[in-house]
Amino acid sequence: MNKLKQISVYGILIVSSIISIFPFFFMIVSATNKSVDVSSGKLLPGTNLFTNIKNLLATVEIGQALLNSAIIAVTTTVLALLVASLAGYGFEIYRSRAKDIVFNILLLSMMIPFAALMVPLFRMFGTISEIAPVIGIDTLASVVIPTITTAFLIFFFRQNTKMFPKELLEAGRMDGVSELGLFFRIYIPTMKTTYAAAAIITFMSSWNNYLWPLVVLQSPKNQTIPLLISSLGSSYSPDYGVIMLAIVIATLPTALIFFFLQKYFVAGMMGSIK
Amino acid sequence: MKKRLLLLASLITILFIAACSSGDSDEANGTSNGNDEDGITVWAWDPKFNIKALEIAEESYKAENPDFELNVIENAQDDIVQKLNTSLSSGTTKGLPNIVLIEDYRVKSFLEAYPDSFHEVTGSIDVNDFTPYKVAATSIDDKNYGVPFDTGATGLYVRTDYLEEAGYTTEDLQDIDWNEYIEIGKKVKEVTGKHLITNDHNDFGIIRVLIQSAGSWYTEDDGVTINIADNEALKAAFEVYKNLVEADLMAVHSDWNQLLEAVNSGSVASLPTGNWFTPSIKAEESQSGNWAVVPIPSLPGVEGATHASNLGGSSWYVLNIDGKEEAVDFLTSTFGSNVEFYQELVKEMGAIGTYIPAMEAGAYEISDEYFGGQEIYNDFTKWSGEIPEVNYGLHTYAIDDILIVSMQEYLNGGDLDKVLENAQKQAETQIK
Amino acid sequence: METTNLNKSIKQKSEKYKFKPKKGLIGWIFILISVILICLFYFYPMLQALLLSFQSGAGVNLQFVGLENYTRLFSDPTFLAALFNTVIFFLIQVPFMIILALMFSVMLNNKKLKFKGLFRTAIFLPAVTSLVAYSVIFKYLFSNNGIINTILMNLSIISEPILWMSDPFWAKIVIILAITWRWVGYNMIFYLSALQNVDESIYEAARMDGASAFQQFFKITIPMLKPIILFTSITSTIGTLQLFDEPMNITGGGPGNATLTISQYIYDLSFEYTPDFGYASAVSFAIVVMIVFFSIIQFKLAGDKK
Incomplete structure (x- = not known):
């Protein structure tokens, strides 16, 4: 009985993993093929990898785009985690009726499609450009600033804080730790897995963010990776081998970050702290 | 713990400075704003076609105007439509290009939606030099807004x-x-x-x-x-x-x-x-x-x-911001009147324009072995003259x-x- | 670590002192930055969008029309078609995805499972795949002579290829499969991280009492994860009601309007057609109303009073 159960669990996981990885596999194989072969759905590695690399480097500045995307994604992730966890913690630990109302209002902000906010937001950055051009239109900072705080992440931290053992805080207070100290010295170290999940999700959405960078960034030297890939595919006669290569390069950082952070998702991590 | 905090804080500071300073360098280089510098900025899509054509045009124009500088910003067509709509409807001219490529099917709605944003080119080009269907596609009544580019014959x-x-x-x-x-x-x-x-x-x-x-x-x-x-x-x-x-x-x-x-x-x-x-x-x-x-x-x-x-095809439009005179001059001296430039276009990349003098000069009489020796470019230009005029x-x-x-x-x-x-x-x- | 010292003393102290949060200013300081930034970058533009929704016209030629945009919604067949599709996607997608994600996270949370890291990474990978690659691949898999049809025909499940993208029913199925493929791993992450906060000893006690795996799942895992389940169901509600990427890139909303979603319609109204930002804003607020409605239901169902 137990054996059977085990086999079926592995069976499900293996099949699901294969289904999940297949498009990834296709991407990598296609990066080594000619455009015509990609179109025909060839599933075997080809010999065109070096030509594709050469063509990619000759047509776009992928290095610059990777650097821009990295600066934006890392800055956003670090700042977003800090700001959102402070708020999520504040809303749950210092819960009051007034704060609950504020929280519900904040949730409203994630319910409107971004497309509806784009024009007013752009107008706002037009004004900002005149006062403080360093964070105005066509700067990397202008991509980061509106995405630092999202109700989504505050909500996530708040829901996780509901599961946080609050006795830890009381114990800290007894030992004379300040309120801010409790957050930094007890909450953050205890909630490592929550931070890890939030970091992965935030990095990923920042790395793949498309609409706002597209509108607010203008000069080629500020181009981000998704914009670069989109313009590669814009041709009447796109070179799919090169596009797939660019996509593989663009996907690797998030995949790697996940791979390294997922060690925090190990059952019983909390045990060592409790 | 303290050490980690310190590390975190310094990381944030460094990154923020990095983000801002990259913004700073924009200003220093002066490339962030298409409308208050010497060069002309263009938004276009398709590196193998439209942008290549721009590069050829730039080269040709530079022979007469050695100081000329062209900044090409490359995006997918849908992306350009989005960027242009957002910028124009927000009323913010910052970051707008001087010249933008717009598909013929779409341009009338842009001209209608943002009537003051586009610069008229009537008189700068001779409309009789272009195939009539293309002129119809790029004009409203007798006012010309576009400098015609490729044909979708x-x-x-x-x-x-x-x-x-x-x-x-x-x-x-x-x-x-x-x-x-x-x-x-x-x-x-x-x-x-x-x-x-x-x-x-x-x-x-x-x-x-x-x-x-x-x-x-x-x-x-x-x-x-x-x-x-x-x-x-x-x-x-x-x-x-x-x-x-x-x-x-x-x-x-x-x-x-x-x-x-x-x-x-x-x-x-x-x-x-x-x-x-x-x-x-x-x-x-x-x-x-x-x-x-x-x-x-x-x-x-x-x-x-x-x-x-006709299927597709697009034309160049000049935005009503500083630098429009230079933009118009660039377009009219290349796409608007230059037979040799059109010859170059078809030779280098097989692009067919709608400029009649270029057709008459025999720019397209090239036989193509792939098509069994047929002079396809010549055939297409011949047909492009016969395309019925419609208002898109x-x-x-x-x-x-x-x-x-x-x-x-x-x-x-x-x-x-x-x-x-x-x-x-x-x-x-x-x-x- | 200092925390371990602190932890030692918890057991003794926490029983004597009931935890009472300090009220007053300090709590507001924690949330201050977020409130300011969200007001600035979300609520201010939202207010402007709301004002815009009472106007209509091409591009910058806007005129005040009062509530006309909102009444127009009810007689706009394209909007109604998009609304219908979006609600269908929402009703099927959210429960389906959440159950799958829960199932995977519980499987992967098993201490004795081998190759956990590999499985986790594999199942999460679809979430990081670039949209471009993912849509090219799905279109290719489900093309008329694509792999899926070939497999189904070889297994004699079907005798003729299914025209996935040209059939209104199958096109919806493709979209549902695509969203599931891309987002299950993403939702799994939230559960996996939350499961780490569940004390293993509770399970041990339950096992000693002879509780089956199913009982453990429904009696312990689900109640413990309730805050996170609520979180994912609300964010998935938002995600599906604002669904855009998949129909835009895989089916283009077709065939006909069979997979057109409200968000794609907003995009069309703003950028694809002669832009009418006023009407597009009104459609956006229709989404907001729907999301608020479904979210309140979910909060109520979760009994998130205390």
């Missing part, structure tokens, strides 16, 4: 080897209508097993090609009044489409990639499309010598039906989407007149 790309197997030559495809072509297609299918054409049910390009070939469009000449229910050309085009589907002559693809696959793998015998498709055909080297281009069949039984039409109006894509649904109803057995009447009503309520 259409032709029927055919596999001569398949035709031959079925007992036909390209001679048999001259001056026929779609009903006759469908008969040929049935024979080809019987002998070779290949579909006659391939199409995406969500892409109405072929219908637009068919109706323009008879001088008709979704809207009347004013560009606004909906012209669907009583549109003979549209009716005939729907019937041709249904006949192709019912005779099982139309393969179905659902994306550009699959279209290329169908054509390159030899699974279709022909494709009616714009001349810009040539490089995609030639990408499959092994089929060299097996292709030819003939005029598209005409719509059967429609008054004014011709064998010439304000609502091409909105009506496209309505008609795509209508076509499904029609294919599923709906009555054509009724289907089109409903579409007419829906378009009238949706478009105000």
